[in-house]
Amino acid sequence: MNPDEITQVSAGRPVVFRHATVLAMDDADAGAIDDGDVLVTGDTIVAVGRDLDAPADAVEVDAEGGILMPGMVDTHRHMWQSALRGLGADWTLSQYFVFYYLTWGKIFRPEDIHAGNVLSAIEAVDSGVTTTVDWSHGLQTVDHGAAALDALRTSPGRFVLAYGNLLGAPWEWTKSAEFRAFVDQAAPDDNVGLQLAFDVTGDPGFPERGAFEAARELGLRVTTHAGVWGATNDDSIRLMWEHGFMTPDVTYVHAATLTQDSYQRIAASGGSASVSTESEQSAGQGYPPTWELRKHGIPVSLSMDTSVWWSADLFSAMRATLSADRSREHLEAHARGETVVHNRLRAEEVVQWATIGGARALGLDDRIGSVTPGKKADLVLIKNDESPAMFPLLHPYGTVVYQAGRGDVHTVLIDGQVRKHEHRLVGANLAGARDEVAATVEYARSTMGEAAWAESITPELASTERIPNPYTYTDYAGSSDRHTASSDE
Incomplete structure (x- = not known):
């Protein structure tokens, strides 16, 4: 497909992918479709099969040797924090809280929220993520919220703005006239939805009741760090349960350090979990919980959390999640003196979590999340003829999870529009996004001052604990007896 054809596709020409390995990921999916075709007309998937008839004016995409799958869904990403990408690579969770909640979160202006969101949105498309939940807890004012929303509406992709304010009380800001006016004006559509994002602290008085009541009144889903x-711990879950606010419309982010009782309540209420394995492994929320979630039948979706720390693509999430789950299975078995001889979690299930699992968590599985006729044409072609890692293609789910990366994303369609092709973004103003973020970085650095900036990049190191080693032979190596023995020889 040449540049002129890309423009014509955006104007409405049908698109047909030819000779792909198709991972449909729908309820009727019996596995991968080898040598498959997918026909897209307008914003809709029209047909899936082999040797499909296509309209004469259809643009053909040669997908041979590639994997065609649904666009991935990230159910928890603090997009605004992409403006300070990588700053917290060596942080602990406590240092993250200190930086954003206690010291520097307050300095972010609406334009800084906008900058982070625009760059994050472009990055999502580049890595094959077509739908992202913007867990936007930096919205100190409705002006911040308007900036976040504008960035999402003007960026390629499908989004859900999960409105939050880490510096405010959710039971207060959700009832304010300004916020209610924002909701009235937000007018969610197919491309940008709205949720509430707040946490439940476990305060016995359950002040978060007001925020849940607001969500119910406004008909909005809730996403919460649990x-x-x-x-946040089991008390948070218990309070939600006792007050009747655990419903299928709640997503529990992380859900890592909970007891069986809490998992059972989540399962019984129909809630879902958003697992951010790279985050949980590094920050310390708890061991990535998929090994527990599977046992309780809790639906799983995947997320990246924040690129102020980690990578921002779901290939990393899938790889880390499958590895962490299997590692826990081995550890548990070894503790019992046993050996794992069959893996419970398979690569295919992890790909499901990254696609249709995310769509279900958002209540959008009737429109996105699988390669199904009648659904929106949110599609990703993974193909890289220049990469030795992309051949041979023997186990397509395994290739997606353990071999592929963002550089292997060949083509991305969202609503039938080409947003990336032949490994290059289409219609994205990356230069403009970089300029916005550069201005935010300059502002943040000058506002914080060089000492605080340097401390954020290189936090204080903990003292190293050394275990005495009885095998150093220090005394023996320095003894005269040893030298005497050597001389005698």
Whole structure:
């Protein structure tokens, strides 16, 4: 497909992918379709099969040797924090809280929220993520919220703005006249939805009741950080349960340090979990919980959390999640003196979590998340003829999870429009996004001052604990007896 054809596709020409390995990921999916075709007309998938008839004016995409799958769905990403990408690579969760909640979160202006969101949105498309939940807890004012929303509406992709304010009380800001006016004007559509994002602290008085009541009144889903070591725990879940606010419309992010009772309540209420394995492994929310979620039948979706710390693509999430789950299975078996001889979690299931699992968590599985006729044409072609890692293609789910990366994303369609092709973004103003973020970085650095900036990049190191080693032979190596023995020889 040449540049002129890309423009014509955006104007409405049908698109047909030819000779792909198709991972449909729908309820009727019996596995991968080898040598498959997918026909797209307008914003809709029209047909899936082999040797499909296509309109004469259809643009053909040669997908031979590639994997065609649904666009991935990230159910929890703090997009605004992409403006300070990588700053917290060596942080602990406590240092993250200190930076954003106690010291520097307050300095972010509406334009800084906008900058982070625009760059994050472009990055999502580049890595094959077509739908992202913007867990936007930096919205100190409705002006911040308007900036976040504008960035999403003007960026390629499908989004859900999960409105939050880490510096405010959710039971207060959700009832304010300004916020209610924002909701009235937001007018969610097919491309940008709205949720509420707040946490339940476990305060016995359950002040978060007001925020849940607001969500119910406004007809909005809730996403909440749950099971986070030292922050939210079983008391949070118990209070939600006792007050009747655990419903299928709640997503529990992390859900890592919970007891069986809490997992059972989530399962019984129909809630879902958003697992951010790279985050949980590094920050300390708790061990990535998929090994527990599977046992309780809790639906799983995947997320990246924040690129102020980690990578921002779901290939990393899938790889880390499958590895963490299997590692826990081995550890548990070894503790019992046993050996794992069959893996419970398979690569295919992890790909499901990254696609249709995310769509279900958002209540959008009737429109996105699988390669199904009648659904929106949110599609990703993974193909890279220049990469030795993309051949041979023997186990397509395994290739997606353990071999592929963002550089292998060949083509991305969202609503039938080409947003990336032949490994290059289409119609994205990356230069403009970089300029916006550069202005935010300059502002943040000058506002914080060089000492605080340097401390954020290189936080204080903990003292190293050394275990005495009885095998150093220090005394023996320095003894005169040893030298005497050597001389005698």
